[in-house]
Amino acid sequence: MKKRNLIFILLFICFSGVLVGCSRNNANVAEADETMVLRYAYADNSQPVIDSMNEFGSLVEEKTDGEVVIEYFPDGQLGGEGELIELTQTGGIDFTKVNAAALESFSETYQIFNVPYLFDSEQHFFNVMENEDIMNEIYQSTADLGFVGLTYYDSGQRSFYMKDGPVETLDDLKGKKIRTMESETATKMMNLLGASAVPMGSDEVFTSLQSNLIDGSENNEFVLYTAGHGEVAKYYSYDEHTRVPDIVIMNDSLKERLTDKQYEAVIEAAEESTQFEKEVFKEAVEEEKEIAAEEHNVQFNEVDNSEFREAVQPLHDQFQNDEDTSEIYNKIRLMGEE
Structure with missing residues (x-):
């Protein structure tokens, strides 16, 4: 049933006319004078994470002078996290954001984040997540499966x-x-x-x-x-x-459809959206606690x-x-x- 649902979603994406990727599978580099629409789907999320994903899209459009725009499919429209990972694998979508635990079945490396008390503090967590030597190995562990990690979002304790x-x-x-x-x-x-x-x-x-x-x-x-x-x-x-962090993943072949400048813009936008998320997440946690108590x-x-x-x-x-x-x-x- 799950496989049948995935096939249905892929057919919907290809024939809806909303998304442009299926009609240009053979294109290696985006033409300079056309707008490339990239597809970002996600399941239910807290508002600071949603705001951060939207920030990513705004930054991509700004940094590419409108040559690349992000179209969103929110709130599980295209399935839960498992389905969204598979759609990113196949290129049905270009990006999704999932909890690192959902990636365990695709790469055992992601199991490390579920080790209890792995991090001694919040700052220890941030130091690790922003260490290229550690995270590049983790992000690239799924490259042979068709997708890679792009950045992380803080999901708190x-x-x-x-x-x-x-x-x-x-x-x-x-x-x-x-x-x-x-x-x-x-x-x-x-x-x-x-x-x-x-x-x-x-x-x-x-x-x-x-x-x-x-x-x-x-x-x-x-x-x-x-x-x-x-x-x-x-x-x-x-x-x-x-x-356990949230991980933004990207279809690995996307870089072949972008110019070098556009690809660099995507990378920069992802990193900047992470710094944005760290700030809004912390503020939102305190607000959530107050409202839950009241x-x-x-x-x-x-x-x-x-x-x-x-x-x-x-x-x-x-x-x-x-x-x-x-x-x-x-x-x-x-x-x-x-």
Whole structure:
């Protein structure tokens, strides 16, 4: 069914007349006197991320003097993150923005971001994400699949939010059914913390909380008011177990359709949109917390996460000792000691 849906979407893109890419598959370089329309699709997102994706489009148009424009397909119009990655692979779209966890099934390298307490601080996270030596390796790990990473957006820290009370110690998680991202690493983390992992898509979480299918979930603060989860889960506990970035990916053949100047403009626009996102995201988080507390009476509490860190140490050992991940794991951890 998923493959059939993808074929339908591709046919829609090709025959709708809105998008120009399918009619010029053989073009290697854009003509200087015509406007190239690039397609950017994304699923549901918080407003600061949406604003940042729009900023990217504005910057591309500005830096190319209108030769390249971005057309958006928002809010899952062309599918969820899995479908959007596949459309980027095939060239059905040119860009999408997905959570790094969604890329695990395409490149095992992206698993590194789901290692709990990989980053010692927010600044450690930013230092790693803006380190070319580390990130170029990760971004290029999917080149043979037809797409590459372009930049990242801060998605904040991820902590637990529950229906029946705060999480203050590991005992508060024992036996609880907690939604996780559909990630093998995230599932292992939850089991090490003593909870029962329930992998599911983000669109299923609200009804699962309502129906008591799960006792809680984990995410950043934007699920509380923007996604409405604070209506049923009123306890948000800052154990801050992971910082999983959003990744903007691009069809790898796009650079063959752009002039060198246009391609450089896309790269610059992506990097500048990331710096824009860092600022608006931080401001929006504080606003989200205030509204969630006022509208849904969500309570926030700090957590001494030392026992949480100790409990998930086996995952650190796994990534440090695996020959495929040890080099990048050690590079990231060493940056926290600088």
